[in-house]
Amino acid sequence: MPHRQILVTAALPYANGPIHIGHLVEYIQTDIWVRFQKLRGHRCVFICADDTHGTAIMIRARQEGRSEEELIAETQIAHERDFASFAIEFDNYGSTNSPENEKLCGEIWQSIRAAELVKEKDIEQLFDVQEGTFLADRFVRGTCPKCKRPDQPGDNCECGQTYAPAELIDPVSTLSGTTPELRAAKHLFIELEQLHGFLDEWTQTDDHLQPEVVNYLKGHFLCDELRDWDISRPAPYFGFEISDSPGNYWYVWFDAPIGYMASTQQWCDKHGKSFNDWWRNDSTEIHHFIGKDITYFHTLFWPGMLKSAGFNLPTKVHIHGFLTVDAEKMSKSKGTFIKAETYLKHLNPTYLRYYYASKLGARLDDLDLNFEEFAAKIDSDLVGKVVNLASRSAKFVADTGLSAEYPDDGGLFEQGAKAGEEVAAAYEQCDYNRAMRLIVELADRANPYVENAQPWNLRKDPEKSQELQDVCTVALNLFRQIIVYLSPVLPRLAKQTTELLGKPIESWDESQMPLVGTPVAKFKRMLDRVNTKSIQAMIEESKDEAAADGPSVADEAAAKYNDDDEALKAEPLAEQCTIDDFIKADLRVARVLTAEDVPEARKLLKLTLGLGGDERRTVFAGIKAAYKPEDLIGRLVVCCANLAPRKMKFGTSEGMILASGPGGEDVFMLRVDEGGVPGQRVH
């Protein structure tokens, strides 16, 4: 097998929040690929870092009254801790806020300047005077210039209109609540269009990208002139100041991918390796793993930057979809927005690694986490089939160890060894679900072998002790072969297997030669079945966490519905009442039996309400302008049934129908949800 040199990156997590199970799809996917490559004997380095710059970090640090450096240092510790807990093993984990990164940014910047790709333009942007900062779109809200809806986000309105924040009527800064003013500032742009030819070629050839991505780029960007890329932000901005443009900072998306290189640089310095051997070497492969949300930065800008600066271009950008839980977006209120930290309190990380592997393919489809399936897969595949092989045979050979020669197993081990290439190909293509299927098939063949050989009967007969040892030697070797194949996914299980059988699993070739004549340790339980109560507890805890952040969930919803306080102002809240006060009013569900216009009245309709049985009320309701009598007949309403009768000009009214609104045409009667019946009291 030719020896490959492979540099692998996973996207840099933003230092503005904790790692959650959505992030983990990517890091687990990448970690598996890296472990696989290393196991195959390739020289492979796994690089990552925290992405630390930008307005969001600056604002948050300000709100928390501390420095950005303090915030990102704290976040990075948490990130690295979470990754380690899931056995995600980086060769180097850096930070974009590092001297290495600043230096590389400068070098690449100079190359881009030298290639005459940079131009300056004045940009008018809203400026928060109180906070002293320009406002990104998402930090401005105001009235939509088109439909006049108030309190809309800075770039688009729920009416579908898109616009620039400066076009908003009555814009307000979400940072300070003050009205921002329009100010011009110099921005630096990269003229990506100059690289159009190169990008056409690079994106469409050599399998650098998945076919869907190729189509996407062709259809959305490359079919047209490429827009200039605004890569600077005026001060104040948490980032690196542009050396030849004082007062301006590189936009976070300029320095973030360069963070891959900076982190590589750190690794090289630590291990006495040459940076150019990794980033300026045609025989080095560079593989980026990213989510589909950042496709365009990694497939257009980033190759463009690398090309201009004369570095290696990515060999492949592997793009994956998002995580859904029970086919829905992760939701804080439903408890499916699960932080890595929360998961770890309840469930074994091995489960998640296996589950994701069993679901991941080479496409960018979203991956759905279904906890029923999750438990079924772990229990059935891993515990019932794979681990079972060891747990049912190891103790019979704890005293004797494995047989000195590998016995006849009917070709099972050899078959498994041959399947290795197919498994490897699946891993290589990131087709992990196929790899898992192939591996579990091996376990499906191994268990019947044990079944037929009946070691539990053999042990009863002292004369069959050799046969017993042979059977267990086969079972444990088949088990170990499976674990070798699974080891990129389940490193902990591989380690436990090493402890059981003594020989470390450090190479794919371990799957090709059976182990013989070695001691077998006392079997220790390797993996428990999934406790479904723990899943429930985890979801409950995630809900509680979301509730503790309370405002954020409610605020999110409130922002979406954007209800104003006009009605509340028109009728301020009444003074507090007791439950005794409340139950004095007997509110009932009623059916409208008759409804007729009262011609002489300006506002009234005359209704007969049925409370069930013979119980009726005649009610005059001031809803003429809002409802037609014929539309009311038969529908359920809510009325106050014990209101003292009142004589009116046209008869006696024996109750009131409950409705909201200021009156006139704006009257909105209360409706009873499906299932309610006349006569029921409203509590």
Place this chain on the structure above:
RNA sequence: GGGCCGGUAGCUCAGUUGGUUAGAGCAGGGGACUCAUAAUCCCUUGGUCGCGGGUUCGAGUCCUGCCCGGCCUACCA
């Protein structure tokens, strides 16, 4: 509205360049075993391959129209 991907057993999915009677795992049903974490093994029920046309000796597979779902995107390919 446009683009991309998908629709195969109750669920998750395989089905190679068109080629016998469409497969697997899980779940369901029946039985066996007792070494193993109520694990395992054997047998078994179950499908108009989204729908309609077409090409072909032959279509789950190719072409076409439609329906449904997901993602992306939005008066723009």
